[in-house]
Amino acid sequence: MTELRLGPLLxxxxxxxxxxxxxxxxxxxxxxxxVRCESGGAGSARTFKIAGHHYxxxxxxxxxxxxxxxxxxxxxxxxxxxxxxxxxxxSTIRTPAVxxxxxxxxxxxxRWAAAPADGHDPVGPDALDTLAIRLAATPDEDRPDVLLLxxxxxxxxxxxxxxxxxxxxxxxxxxxxxxxxxxxxxxxWLYDESWKDPEVRWLLSTVPSCMIFDDHDVIDDWxxxxxxxxxxxATPWWQERILSALMSYWVYQHLGNLSPAELAADPLxxxxxxxxxxxxxxRRFAEQADAEPSAARWSYRRDFGRxxxxxxxxxxxxxxxxxQRAMLDTQEEQWLRDQALQTPGSFDxxxxxxxxxxxxxxxxxxxxxxxxxxxxxxxGARWARFGEKVRRRSDLEHWGAFPSSFEKLTRxxxxxxxxxxxxxxxxxxSGDVHHAYVAEPRWPADAGRAGDAAxxxxxxxxxxARVLQLTCSALHNSIPRPIRLGFRFGWSRAGRRLGRxxxxxxxxxxxxxxxxxxxxxxxxxxxxxxxxxxRSASLRLQQAQEQxxxxxxxxxxRLVTADERVLTPDQGGGPTAADGDSGRSAG
Numbered sequence: 001m002t003e004l005r006l007g008p009l010l011x012x013x014x015x016x017x018x019x020x021x022x023x024x025x026x027x028x029x030x031x032x033x034x035v036r037c038e039s040g041g042a043g044s045a046r047t048f049k050i051a052g053h054h055y056x057x058x059x060x061x062x063x064x065x066x067x068x069x070x071x072x073x074x075x076x077x078x079x080x081x082x083x084x085x086x087x088x089x090x091s092t093i094r095t096p097a098v099x100x101x102x103x104x105x106x107x108x109x110x111r112w113a114a115a116p117a118d119g120h121d122p123v124g125p126d127a128l129d130t131l132a133i134r135l136a137a138t139p140d141e142d143r144p145d146v147l148l149l150x151x152x153x154x155x156x157x158x159x160x161x162x163x164x165x166x167x168x169x170x171x172x173x174x175x176x177x178x179x180x181x182x183x184x185x186x187x188x189w190l191y192d193e194s195w196k197d198p199e200v201r202w203l204l205s206t207v208p209s210c211m212i213f214d215d216h217d218v219i220d221d222w223x224x225x226x227x228x229x230x231x232x233x234a235t236p237w238w239q240e241r242i243l244s245a246l247m248s249y250w251v252y253q254h255l256g257n258l259s260p261a262e263l264a265a266d267p268l269x270x271x272x273x274x275x276x277x278x279x280x281x282x283r284r285f286a287e288q289a290d291a292e293p294s295a296a297r298w299s300y301r302r303d304f305g306r307x308x309x310x311x312x313x314x315x316x317x318x319x320x321x322x323x324q325r326a327m328l329d330t331q332e333e334q335w336l337r338d339q340a341l342q343t344p345g346s347f348d349x350x351x352x353x354x355x356x357x358x359x360x361x362x363x364x365x366x367x368x369x370x371x372x373x374x375x376x377x378x379x380g381a382r383w384a385r386f387g388e389k390v391r392r393r394s395d396l397e398h399w400g401a402f403p404s405s406f407e408k409l410t411r412x413x414x415x416x417x418x419x420x421x422x423x424x425x426x427x428x429x430s431g432d433v434h435h436a437y438v439a440e441p442r443w444p445a446d447a448g449r450a451g452d453a454a455x456x457x458x459x460x461x462x463x464x465a466r467v468l469q470l471t472c473s474a475l476h477n478s479i480p481r482p483i484r485l486g487f488r489f490g491w492s493r494a495g496r497r498l499g500r501x502x503x504x505x506x507x508x509x510x511x512x513x514x515x516x517x518x519x520x521x522x523x524x525x526x527x528x529x530x531x532x533x534x535r536s537a538s539l540r541l542q543q544a545q546e547q548x549x550x551x552x553x554x555x556x557x558r559l560v561t562a563d564e565r566v567l568t569p570d571q572g573g574g575p576t577a578a579d580g581d582s583g584r585s586a587g
Contacts, residue, residue: 002031004080006195008073009204010093011057011256013146015304018065018098021208022263023058023073024256031075035060037093039069048273050251050282051184059260066097081205088136088198091205096145100305102533106131107148108526109214109355109431110474113194114160125557126476127525130544132199134559135206144529146304147207148311150431150473151214151355153253154190156181156245158216163189177237180219187248210302211253212311214355214432218245224397225375226320227388246286246296246316257300257311293317294331301339306346307532310339311353318402322376327356327405340412345421348535350465356398357430358409359439359469359515361490366499366508368400373506398432403508410460410512414443417463424535424568426465429528431473435487436528436541437520438565439469441513460512466568469515470539472528484523491517522562530567537567 006026014020023035027047033056034044043060063069070090073081082090096103108127115121135143157180159167164179166189173179181187195201215222219241223229232238255269263269268285272278289296298313312328319326328336340350352358359365371394373379374387390396399406417426443462489495503510525544530537542559 001078002075002080003028004073004075005053006192007201007205008035008081008091009195009256010091010206010208012259013093013095013208014259015096015100015103015302016098018095018100019061019063020260021060021063021093021095022256022260023060023071025056025058025073027054027056027075030054032077033058034074034077035071036074037063037069037071038090039064039067041069041071041093046273048275049277049279050247050272051279053188053251055251057255057263060093063093063095065095068092068094086198086202088132088202089139091202092139093206094143094145096305102531103304103307104142104145104529104531105148105304105307105309105351106144106146106527106529107150107353107429107431107470108472108475108528109150110152110216110434111149111194111476112152112155112158112160112474113190113197113200113476114162115197123476123478124525125544125546126197126199127527127542127544127559128203128475129197129199130525130557130559131527132203133557136202142529144207146302147203147209148309148353148429149209149211149475150353150429151212152216152431152477153211153213154187154194155216156187156190156241157219159190160193163193176235177241181241181244182237183240184244184247187244187252191248191252210257210300210309210311210353212257212298212313212353212355213249213253213315215315217249218242218315221392221395221397222315223318223320224395225388225391226322228392229320242290243283243286246289247282249298250282250285254298257302262300289316294329297332297335299332299335303347306348306534307351308339308347308349309351309353310336312336314354314356314399325372325376325402325404327399327402327409333405333408337412340416344416344419348424349532349537350416350423350426351530352413352426352428354399354428354430356432357469357471358399358406358413358428359441360398360400360433361487361495361517362515363490363495363499364396364398364487365400365511366496366503367394368396368398369403369508369511370502370506371396372401372403373508378507379505400511403511407512410441413441413467414460414463417465417467418461419464422464424465425532425537426463426467427530427537427567428467428469430469430471433471433487434474434477434479434523435484435520436472436522436526437469438518438539438563439471439515440518441467441515443513466537468567470528470530471520472526472541474525475527476525479523484521487521491521519563519565524562526562527559535568538565539567540564 009024012022041063045056047054271281302309317332541563547556
């Protein structure tokens with residue numbers, strides 16, 4: 001009998017028609033995978049084969065807009081989901097009313113999945129486990145319409161004890177890459193560990209998800225510099241690691257990000273599905289994507305009613321030449337610009353998902369600009385060698401380390417947020433840094449709300465939309481105390497002054513804008529949720545806190561609101577949290 005190996009994951013929901021969705025599964029042998037809904041929707045797909053594993057992305061049609069229906073998964077006609085032993089409610093597909101007037105978006109990043117064998121978790125309860133337990137108890141209470149996972153869904157370079165033992169049974173850990181992931185098969189073990197967690201498995205079966213990778217999905221500091229990449233490519237194990245990372249990401253995360261129409265137009269998806277074994281076709285794609293990043297696009301767009309999401313690849317699409325460093329290559333940069341400016345007036349909120357924050361503590365931003373200038377040779381070859389060492393040791397690789405890309409993104413945020421058809425909010429959603437905060441730009445002409453014509457043409461005058469950096473990490477991870485203190489210092493006046501001194505030493509220009517922290521920093525395992533209704537927006541930060549007799553999987557833990565604020569007033573007016581003083585904070 002065919003068994004369900006992993007999943008189901010509810011991935012895509014069509015917000016334009018409200019009548020179709022996709023569900024992802026992994027099975028233990030070839031079969032026909034089927035979804036049947038209690039209220040009549042259904043769909044089926046034949047599995048495809050990659051490296052001895054079998055997968056299907058099932059298109060579900062015939063759903064009723066504005067409804068919620070339980071569903072089950074069948075393999076070759078036999079029901080395999082819900083599990084007979086499940087203590088959770090039935091998995092459901094909830095579709096939006098058409099036209100949709102609101103959406104609730106929860107987001108976060110950095111989930112190290114393994115629970116300690118001794119029953120004590122030193123990093124505290126898992127935010128996704130805790131969310132799952134709350135939704136299972138109260139399914140309709142503040143349920144997210146979509147969950148954005150902003151990177152580090154798996155940790156290929158920091159494996160758990162259980163995964164290390166599994167690797168050691170197959171190869172010598174004394175040989176590179178040691179306890180790190182070496183191939184596609186070992187990547188499947190990471191996804192097993194992460195998505196077979198009973199709470200997360202149920203959560204992902206009932207809340208649609210959008211995903212993008214960050215460095216740990218491949219390796220720490222992935223594509224930090226040209227010198228780093230050259231060193232990695234000289235090792236005997238890197239080629240198999242990067243190809244396996246891209247192949248597994250395509251199967252486990254990327255496919256579900258796409259709409260049925262995008263899947264139908266994807267030649268690789270067609271080739272993989274039509275072949276008896278799609279491994280060679282997918283491997284050729286991964287080889288091409290690694291050799292020439294512009295050959296693949298991992299970024300994508302989703303529309304949730306009048307909210308537009310642009311999920312941006314800030315890892316694979318980099319230009320690493322020190323004289324032309326860019327976070328996004330020319331094609332990716334143009335794609336982002338086109339999608340952000342397309343059909344003005346058709347969306348009330350623009351969300352830009354980037355695993356790496358756009359606005360960091362000013363000290364860190366200036367340190368990255370200083371470091372980039374040194375590595376470019378502004379202070380000579382000796383300083384350039386020193387700069388490369390500092391870059392790697394200190395993870396200086398965010399938007400501030402790509403000054404031209406930072407400026408272009410800043411101008412784009414101002415441009416899309418300006419004019420009669422501007423959205424109410426433009427929010428950059430990020431993770432990576434293992435804490436949460438809210439930051440807001442100060443525009444050059446911020447006195448009054450109108451810059452001169454030249455300023456506005458240059459994209460630097462205050463936009464009409466509210467522009468915000470919303471950062472939330474980690475879902476389940478930790479941050480050392482010295483780094484916590486460093487982040488706090490980075491926002492201080494003394495930190496700002498130190499940053500400007502570094503920038504002057506590197507002859508790095510001042511950034512186009514300044515910015516301030518209006519909330520945080522908050523540390524812990526946490527989740528941010530945006531509620532967008534019409535042109536109004538509100539934000540809630542919740543932290544997973546262990547209660548008496550709690551266990552490592554969130555039993556006894558609960559989500560506690562650490563901050564809640566209005567980002568834009570409703571149509572009847574009301575206060576905003578422009579200065580961070582109208583939010584309610586518990587931390």
